């Protein structure tokens with residue numbers, strides 16, 4: 257009997273042990289699969305907005321709105337909260353190392369561009385060549401003991417060499433002569449004040465120089481950047497993206513200069529630095545189609561502004577200039593173009609004015625960007641180009657650095673010239 261009881265006890269214990277083993281095995285099978293490596297979509301928001309990157313499941317379909325030509329944007333590591341998104345109830349069961357995201361790449365740092373307010377003041381020393389020739393030259397002449405005919409002629413010559421233009425020079429000299437006569441006394445301070453006022457009046461203190469980049473209800477603002485090769489058009493488009501991002505805008509770039517592959521690469525690099533997509537097409541492809549797709553992408557992403565860098569072939573090739581008209585017309589299928597910015601190289605003088613005239617015949621220019629003002633003594637071109645086109649200079653390039661593009665302010669510009 258005792259043996260029987262002992263055998264029963266052993267049998268019960270054995271059955272219990274087997275049952276326990278089976279339950280544990282089942283629980284193990286119920287553990288979740290290991291955390292998947294997230295794939296981060298390309299950046300769509302500037303760093304300042306602190307918007308977390310979107311995370312897609314591995315193997316998920318690509319976003320339908322992203323066109324094939326959208327630049328391969330860098331992948332990035334997800335935010336810490338997303339990495340820790342493994343189900344909490346399994347945390348104890350899963351070994352710690354299973355929670356570590358494997359092969360996560362580190363996102364390239366998105367830069368925070370310098371604020372745009374006061375940029376011209378900060379960069380005023382870059383105008384030193386124009387300052388010493390135009391500003392200082394005029395002040396020295398005006399400070400002579402006698403302002404005779406010869407001196408006024410020298411003043412005229414100084415203005416003409418700075419590319420201010422014949423009509424503007426005459427206007428300025430006439431006004432100064434009258435005011436100096438009426439004023440009688442003329443201390444250096446008074447003369448400086450008079451010259452400052454007259455120069456600001458010539459430049460136009462009341463023109464609207466804002467780059468229209470505010471989003472509409474229907475979609476983003478569209479800015480076309482036009483100009484001939486080598487004036488700094490692509491660089492300016494990239495720098496302008498930074499200006500807009502610095503002012504809190506979200507931007508998409510369109511690389512419609514399909515004739516030069518390097519231009520699209522260059523633009524894409526600028527975009528990546530501030531977290532902006534670049535839409536590009538095949539080399540030699542239709543620029544109008546790239547511009548169209550860029551605006552489409554901008555609408556899909558809900559950005560504020562789409563900046564389109566156009567091809568800058570020589571203006572003498574009529575067909576190519578017609579193409580620029582086509583780019584504008586095709587983009588307008590999405591909605592109106594807000595700005596057409598003509599980029600001109602300040603060092604090219606009269607040649608720049610010829611280019612400006614030809615571009616103005618093809619598209620309605622709404623603003624001028626004068627680049628390379630740091631490399632010239634001809635700061636007076638600001639006046640002549642505005643008079644030529646009847647549109648304001650909105651931005652000026654003062655160097656090759658990423659934040660060397662400044663919103664144009666007449667007062668600060670004249671102060672920089674006069675030293």
Ligand SMILES: Nc1nc2c(ncn2[C@@H]2O[C@H](COP(=O)(O)OP(=O)(O)OP(=O)(O)O)[C@@H](O)[C@H]2O)c(=O)[nH]1
Nearest residue numbers: 485486487488489490491568627628653654655656
């Ligand atoms: N010093 C100075 N250099 C500038 C400025 N803006 C642009 N550049 C330089 O001008 C050169 C030409 O610039 P790009 O942007 O390639 O010119 P682009 O007009 O786009 O030329 P394509 O792409 O060939 O049409 C580059 O070396 C720029 O760094 C400026 O304001 N100052």
